[in-house]
Amino acid sequence: MPDLYDDPELYDLVAPRDEAMEQFYVEVAGGHSRKVLELACGSGRLTVPLAKSGALVTAGDISAMLDRAEAAARESAVDVSFVELDMRDFDLGTKFDVVVIAANSLMHLNTTEDLVRAMSAARRHLAPGGIFAFDIFVPSPSLLSLPSAQRRPVGVFPHKHLGEVTVEETITYDPVSQVSQADWYWSTKLDPTFRRTTIHMRQIYPQEMPLLLQLGGLTLASRFGDFVRQPLDPESWRQVCLCR
Structure with a gap:
């Protein structure tokens, strides 16, 4: 990924x-x-x-x-x-x-x-x-406790070639390691699944x-x-x- x-x-x-x-x-x-x-x-x-x-x-x-x-x-x-x-x-x-x-x-x-x-x-x-x-x-308890399959908006961003880029995320949190995994889903009007990225962050x-x-x-x-x-x-x- x-x-x-x-x-x-x-x-x-x-x-x-x-x-x-x-x-x-x-x-x-x-x-x-x-x-x-x-x-x-x-x-x-x-x-x-x-x-x-x-x-x-x-x-x-x-x-x-x-x-x-x-x-x-x-x-x-x-x-x-x-x-x-x-x-x-x-x-x-x-x-x-x-x-x-x-x-x-x-x-x-x-x-x-x-x-x-x-x-x-x-x-x-x-x-x-x-x-x-x-x-x-x-650390945000409300954000880290979201259901792992629930997507939330990150934002809509103008791109000079792609047009409007929409980013959504899901978050999974491991309370033992204190590490959250955010999966970002990138889409445009022409390509609803053009990219997915993952970020691991220690809380x-x-x-x-x-x-x-x-x-x-x-x-x-x-x-x-x-x-x-x-x-x-x-x-x-x-x-x-x-x-x-």
């Missing part, structure tokens, strides 16, 4: 720019000449704003979207150092003022071991006083996050419920974290 990240064009369709996210991470990065490492950079939707802010950006990923990110940087005339890496285990031989894993990318690590390895790798690359910043969803509950960070040698310094730094509360659907 194809992976969502096998087709950067379709990924960009369902993951458009988020100005609030961009502004948050640009502020955390700190601007001119600050060294920033962005892990799981994807198609570069955050990489380019970080570089435009004056930060010295290194961006890494293992997916096919790394080529897309490099193209985006060229189109925007920004200088970014791209590197193919696995965020669970890498050594770049340098330290950074900020390490970023944005847009729920940490949730693709499905085991506690892999999460801790990634956090440890991020910590090893932090300069003294550096910040590890990331955001993930708050990380707010109470366990500080413990995972501690295992990775990090401390949760601040946590917000959104990118405008509202407090995390029972209505929040994001955990936006700054760690040292």
Whole structure:
């Protein structure tokens, strides 16, 4: 079955720019000449704003979207150092003022071991006083408890060649592993079954996050419920974290 990240064009369709996210991470990065490492950079939707802010950006990923990110940087005339890496285990031989894993990318690590390895790798690359910043969803009991055969709409997206693309999903959740499997069904008016992709995401509950960070040698310094730094509360659907 194809992976969502096998087709950067379709990924960009369902993951458009988020100005609030961009502004948050640009502020955390700190601007001119600050060294920033962005892990799981994807198609570069955050990489380019970080570089435009004056930060010295290194961006890494293992997916096919790394080529897309490099193209985006060229189109925007920004200088970014791209590197193919696995965020669970890498050594770049340098330290950074900020390490970023944005847009729920940490949730693709499905085991506690892999999460801790990634956090440890991020910590090893932090300069003294550096910040590890990331955001993930708050697990949704109502969403995770939907019948596994019940499709729900993800959205309808305009595509320059395909016309309107409709995406629906089913979700299956394993409460033991805390991993959800979302199957996405892609359709157009001419082709109702042109694509199906699967995403596995580890659900990380707010109470366990500080413990995972501690295992990775990090401390949760601040946590917000959104990118405008509202407090995390029972209505929040994001955990936006700054760690040292």
